[in-house]
Amino acid sequence: MTHLSRAGLLRLMAAAPMAIGLTAPSSAFAAPGGAEATSADAERAVAEARRASGNDPVGLLRRSVKGPVLLPSDAGYAEEAAGFEVAHTPAPRVVVGATRAEDVRAAVVYALAVGAKVRVQATGHGLEDDLRNTVLVTTRRLGGVSVDPKARTATIGAGVRWREVLDAAAAHGLAPLLGSASGVGAIGYSLGGGTGLLSRQYGWAADAVRSLDVVTGDACLRTADAKREAELHWALRGGKFGLGVVTRAVIDLVPVTRMRGGAVFFAAADAAAVLHAWRRWAPTLPREAATSVAILTLPPSPQLPPPLSGKQVVSVRFSHTGDPAAADALVAPVRTWAPVLIDSVQELPFTASDAVHTDPTDPAPTVNGGTGLRELPAAAVDALLAAAGPGSGSALVAVELRLMGGALSEKPRVPDAVIGRGAAYSLWGLGIVAGPAGAQAKPSLEKMVASVGRWACPGPLNLAGGGWRDDLRTPEQRKRLEKARRRFDPARVIG
Template identity: 55%
Template sequence: MSSSTSTTPRSFPDPVLRGIRGPVLRPGQVGFAEEVAGFNAAWTPTPRIAIGAVSADDVAAAVQHARLTGARLRTQATGHGLRGTLDGTVLVTTRRLDSVRVDPGSRTATIGAGARWRAVVDAAAAHGLAPLCGSSTAVGAVGYTLGGGVGALGRQHGFSADRVRSLEVVTADGHRRHVDVLHHPDLFWALRGGRDGLGVVTSLTLDLVPVATVHGGGLFFDLSTAHDVLHTWREWAPGLPEHVSTSIAFLRLPPDPALPEPLRGRAVVHVRFTSTGTDEEASRLLAPVRAAAPVVLDTLTRIPFTAIDGVHADPTAPVPFAESGTGLRTFDAPTADAVLARVDAGSGCVLAMVELRLLGGALGRPPRVANSVTGRGAAFSLMGLGVPVGPGGDRVAEQLHGLRAAVTPWATAGPLNLAGDGDHRGLWSAGDRARLAGVRRRYDPRGTFS
């Protein structure tokens, strides 16, 4: 029942379901578990029905079924954002809607709801262009963009959501709508950054930028040097030009043979760096960080943008994880020390990753067309991630909470995609929160997507 063609059993009493061309699966049926599984293996989804959409018409039919039966509807492409069991919902999986079309003349890409950034990056690269993707091209492009999207090119070009020209959306009444600055402008504002509870985006068109290569990679240091490296980084990063992006991560790595030998089973500090400038400038800019402590591994070099995954080297296989994040107004010495107390070698930290990311630049400026993206007032973001199973798993939730509590004096609203688990309503100003609620009431009065 997993084919993307018309293989759905036609025995459903609901005529809406009988009209769906993609697979329609109930719990216990062959292929159901595979259909609903997400990248975050901490959760086992238990929707009451899973619909593998192969067209926007399938999505519209699924929405109509949810509305007629009074069920909540959820969507999933890759499941990187999975945050619960989805118990009792109608789950629409969109991964078969994976079309990507690049128009080099207008420098745009039109992306299906299930397309991953890898397909977009590769298609754009054929024309010397790049999307504003994130650190992993395995992530779904549409869901990432609707949450704002902070990537390697963000300080130079803004949030991914800032570059959206139009969207194709199925709203809660089951109607398909073209949404842009002239058509349903309130929904256009809300979807670009508001992400959830507004409709099912079946495709979107966004601007690409003329980037073919970057100077990118990272510097790895032993965790014992965390104090010197972090304080060097916090003084160095704010002075970087906008065409440079950087983050610093405290990593506790497994003894995985896929990792470079110097990193296997080791706790390290990883300084990430990307620049669209020259190699000579990059070398000059990086000198203070290279001198902060002995370097365990240096991966910095000129790379094609298609190799952008190598900068962060995020996991590619499904893993169980919990995460939590916040924005920071500033990152001074006391803030750095508060983080170090939670992550350095003597802290007892069990989190697999704690990351600080430099924001600012174009990420801090309003876009040409206003949207609901959060985090423009943050100078940095802080994110912690842990594996809530196995050794130390029972301490992950407590340590994530403690990490955020430690930086409360400097915290502010950060980007939605970097906020992790929990209640996100406080990310928006009171005015924007009220405006989002109004758009949701208008387009989804019954709360089908809420």
């Protein structure tokens, strides 16, 4: 498939703001072929739209999109634009609630014509600004999960959360490579790399993405896999930002149904003893085991056990998908590091994987970020505790060290743009930007990252904070991504 020439793109941007004059299939997941829109189709549609639109481009956008098209003055606008992250109040110039790929394409062409950016949001976990002068495409209506148990794949819409994939796959004795929280959008998580309980055993979530249907920044509908649009396939998986808006993906599933999993909690006063013990113990684990250790400042809540409610604690998270007796032997030393407050490690169906990290499920105004670590010597733990541990004055409510390695360090079968394969650990922090300590959250996060600078290296993009973070990539990756962006999004309309 060709992409828009420079002259064609200029004509597209100069024309009236809509480009969906095509005969469109009713499904957002139409098979590639005749249903795909080429640059020639787009230019032809623009010409037709220009004659029809007059002075009402938003009106034409509304007539071309099956889902809602909302301006700031419209009822439902704020609700449609809202996301999980509430530190920012989204204020896009228009919100397009996509119900099919053609709705997404309409939004892209409208943005090209009016000189706006396109941003995409499924759950809004990654919202980092107020989205002014953007066309916000919400993909929550692009649902649907279809599992092929023979091929061990799932076909998922752009608005699908991991919970839907987890439950659908479990019916066939399979599981996806989700993260620590099943309420996160599956597509956005995977495009950023994606590390979770199964990652040391099976690799990054991005490695498991077989194909993607995407509306690229030149207003074309494309299918990208290892054979078709291979460069786009490489760039999207781990590139996360720019290039286009994904509408559907096919991902690999793995044969996992159960695990030994949970967390062992200790008092904050034992943080030094626990973190030092963890750094010695974690690297001895086999790849079917996952672990992290976190310093958590928990709110008072009747939903928390009394030993945890309103307390600062240390949580050692553990999961293991192999033999239960082997798992019990591996986790047993953890219980000897200090007096245990709560021990929730038990046999669980993998569908209950949220129980390991118990991530918050309610929206909150936060700032977060982190770094990878090449190694974790005693000096690194001491530096981290001094900057962000109990008694340090840090405003962070969560500081997590996560073991990486295993399959996360290996080259994927099909190359992708993932960063962080060289990290032995990841460090991540979270602060609340509201309340008395809100102003100190970001400085505390910066202090945490700086404290381990001697041992830092690129880590998971989803945990790095700060948007694109091309600074974490190798020069070769940056050059290759830039070439892909010039080809597929020459006007830089996406992101």
